Amino acid sequence: MINVGAGTGSYEPPQTVLAVEPSSVMIAQRPAGSVPALQASAESIPLADDSADATMALLTVHHWTDLEAGIGELLRIARRRVVIFTWDQTILRRFWLVDEYLPEVAAFDDTRAVAIDRLIALLGGARTETAPIPHDCSDGFAAAFWRRPEAYLDPEVREGISMLAQTGEEALRPGLARLSDELSSGLWHQRHADLLNRETLDIGYRLVIADL
Known part of the structure; x- marks a missing residue:
């Protein structure tokens, strides 16, 4: 398994043999004992055809500058399977x-989100699987804190969520202030009482799997 657009290595399974990541900063933040990381972009991976049984790309395709080229590389270096984790x-x-609070974020994500149908077409066909998010998800991606709303008031948490960090604190401030007030008053908990006992939630995250 080759992890393309690997970042700091979140969710690399034991079968991973190599990470591909363009950012030296991200590579430096990978934990000790991680698999070797090759500094390269998804659009141009300096590896031979059929280099591994599978390739995966986790919450990264929306960052790529040339989606078609990147998907082509995933297909080129994989012998059996390509797995993409993304969102609808x-x-x-x-x-x-x-x-309810940050519609500016939706407007920003509209400009970069990759449609599931487009990925399926570029892969030459694929199946999709729903990826429900557990309430105590240890990673800090966008909707990971769906049952822990106070986390979104933490600047360090927001800094690690690209859709919030790139929207900018000034644009987020009014919505976050309203969220803070409604958490203090208990209004958020009243409105979302149905979430409080749920273990998982489908927030649109999907696995797109192409068997070659």
């Missing part, structure tokens, strides 16, 4: 944080 923007738009 039409579903994520209904997430309470975006829908």
Whole structure:
């Protein structure tokens, strides 16, 4: 398994043999004992055809400058399978944080989200699987804190979520102030009482899997 657009290595399974990541900063933050990391972009991976049984790309395709080239590289170096973890923007738009407090974030993500159908077409066919997010998810991606709303008030948490960090604190400030007030008053908990006992939630995250 080759992890393309690997970042700091979140969710690398034991079968991973190599990470591909363009940022030297991200590579430097990979934990000790991680698999070797090759500094390269997804659009141009200096590896031979059929280099591994599978390639994966986790929450990264929306960052690529040339999606077609990147998907072509995933297909070129994989012998058996390509797995992409991404999100369905039409579903994520209904997430309470975006829908009720930060519509500016939805507008920003509309400009970069990759449609599932487009990925399937570029892969030459694929199946999709829903990826429900557990309430105590240890990673800090956008909707990971769906049952822990106070986390979104933490600047360090927001800094690690690209859709918030790139929207900018000034644009987020009014919505976050309203979220803070409604958490203090208990209004958020009243409105979202149905979430408080749920273990997982479908917020639009999807696995797109192409068997070659």
